[in-house]
Amino acid sequence: MTLLAQETGAINLAQGFPDYDPPQELLEALARHALTPGHHQYAPMPGLPRLRAAIAAQVARLHADAPAPDPATEITVAAGATEALYAVLAAVVRPGDEVVVFEPAYDLYGPAIRLQGGVPRYVRLPAPHFRPDWDAVRRVVSPRTRLVLINTPHNPSGAIFTADDWHELARLLAGTDALVLSDEVYEHLVFDGAPRMSARQHPELRERSFVLSSFGKTYHATGWKVGYCIAPPALTAEVRRVHQFLTFAVSTPTQHALADVLEADTTDAHARGLAPFYQAKRDQFRSLLAGAGWELLPVPGGYFQLARYGAFASTGDLAFAGFLAREKGVAVVPVSAFYHDGFDDGLIRFCFAKEEATLQAAAKRLIY
Numbered sequence: 001m002t003l004l005a006q007e008t009g010a011i012n013l014a015q016g017f018p019d020y021d022p023p024q025e026l027l028e029a030l031a032r033h034a035l036t037p038g039h040h041q042y043a044p045m046p047g048l049p050r051l052r053a054a055i056a057a058q059v060a061r062l063h064a065d066a067p068a069p070d071p072a073t074e075i076t077v078a079a080g081a082t083e084a085l086y087a088v089l090a091a092v093v094r095p096g097d098e099v100v101v102f103e104p105a106y107d108l109y110g111p112a113i114r115l116q117g118g119v120p121r122y123v124r125l126p127a128p129h130f131r132p133d134w135d136a137v138r139r140v141v142s143p144r145t146r147l148v149l150i151n152t153p154h155n156p157s158g159a160i161f162t163a164d165d166w167h168e169l170a171r172l173l174a175g176t177d178a179l180v181l182s183d184e185v186y187e188h189l190v191f192d193g194a195p196r197m198s199a200r201q202h203p204e205l206r207e208r209s210f211v212l213s214s215f216g217k218t219y220h221a222t223g224w225k226v227g228y229c230i231a232p233p234a235l236t237a238e239v240r241r242v243h244q245f246l247t248f249a250v251s252t253p254t255q256h257a258l259a260d261v262l263e264a265d266t267t268d269a270h271a272r273g274l275a276p277f278y279q280a281k282r283d284q285f286r287s288l289l290a291g292a293g294w295e296l297l298p299v300p301g302g303y304f305q306l307a308r309y310g311a312f313a314s315t316g317d318l319a320f321a322g323f324l325a326r327e328k329g330v331a332v333v334p335v336s337a338f339y340h341d342g343f344d345d346g347l348i349r350f351c352f353a354k355e356e357a358t359l360q361a362a363a364k365r366l367i368y
C-alpha cells in the first residue's frame with residue numbers, strides 16, 4: 001500500500017509510521033555520537049550495557065509492581081521488535097510445535113512461525129472489541145502448545161489485554177510448560193485512563209514470558225530499527241543464542257543516543273506523554289470523520305483506527321482500499337491482510353500517527 005501511495009500520490013495512512021521526527025534531544029544525541037570517535041564499532045552482542053541499564057531503570061519505574069529486570073541477564077537489544085520476534089520464535093519453536101495466534105494478527109507472526117516448522121493455531125478476535133473468547137482459546141491449547149503470542153495494545157484493532165485476560169491466560173497455562181511471547185511495542189499508547197498492563201506484571205506469566213518493546217514506536221523512529229526483549233535469564237540465554245547469529249549486535253551510535261535520552265528522562269516524561277499525545281490524534285481524526293458514513297470502531301490503544309466502509313461500497317476490502325488510494329487519494333490497509341485465510345469483515349485500517357495537517361487533508365478526501 002505504501003508503494004501504491006507513492007505511485008498514486010495518495011496520502012499514506014496505510015503503513016504504520018509517524019510523519020513527524022523523533023524528539024530533538026534524541027536527534028542531537030545521535031548527531032553527537034555520530035561525531036564522537038570511538039563509537040563506531042560493534043556493540044556487545046546483547047546490547048550496550050548502559051542502554052540495557054537505562055531500559056531496566058525505566059521498566060522498573062513503569063512496572064513498579066514487578067521486580068526490576070536484570071540488565072545483564074534479562075534484557076537483549078535487538079534490531080527492532082521484528083528481529084526480537086524472530087529470534088524468540090527461532091529459539092523456542094521446533095517442527096510440529098503449535099503456537100496460539102490471535103487474529104487479526106501482525107503480518108510476520110504466521111510466516112515466522114511456519115519458517116521454524118511450527119504450526120500456528122489461530123483464534124479469531126471478533127469485531128468491534130477484538131476481545132479474546134477464552135473458551136475458544138482453551139479449545140486450541142493442547143500439550144503440543146509451545147507458545148502463546150499476545151499483542152497488546154493490538155495491531156490493528158488497538159484492543160488491550162485486561163487484568164482478567166492476563167489472569168485467564170495464566171490459569172490456562174498453569175501446569176503446562178508453554179511460553180508466552182508478549183508483543184508490547186505499543187505499550188505506552190493506552191488511552192482513556194486504562195492502566196498499563198504488561199505480561200511482566202503478572203507473577204506467574206513473568207516466569208514464562210518474552211516481553212518485546214520497540215524504540216521505533218516509543219520515539220517516533222521506526223527507521224532506526226531498535227527494540228528489545230525482556231525475559232527471565234534462562235529464556236534470555238536462548239534468545240541470545242539466536243540473536244548472536246542473526247544480527248549479532250545493533251548499531252552502536254544509535255544505542256548510545258537512546259541511552260542518553262533514557263538516562264536523562266528520569267521522570268519518564270516522554271513515555272508518559274505518549275498516551276495523551278496519541279489520544280488527542282485519535283480524537284481529532286475521529287471527529288474529522290464523524291457523521292460522514294464511516295463506522296469508526298473503538299480505539300482503546302495503539303495508533304490505528306479501524307473503520308467499516310459498508311455505507312460506501314459492498315466490494316471486498318482489498319478492492320475498496322485500491323479505490324480509496326486511486327480515486328480518493330488516501331492509502332489504507334485492508335484488514336483481510338491480517339488473517340491467514342484472507343477473512344474479509346469489510347474493515348480498513350487508518351494510521352493516525354500523523355501531523356494534524358495530514359489528518360485534515362486526508363479527512364477532506366474521505367468525506368464524500
Ligand code: PMP
Binds near residue numbers: 082216222
Ligand atoms: N509488532 C507489531 C505489532 C508492530 O506493529 C510492529 C511495527 N510494525 C512490530 C512488531 C515491529 O517493530 P519494529 O519496527 O521495532 O521492528
Ligand code: GLN
Binds near residue numbers: 015016155
Ligand atoms: N507495523 C507497521 C504496520 O503495521 C509496519 C511495519 C512494516 O511495514 N513491516 O503498518
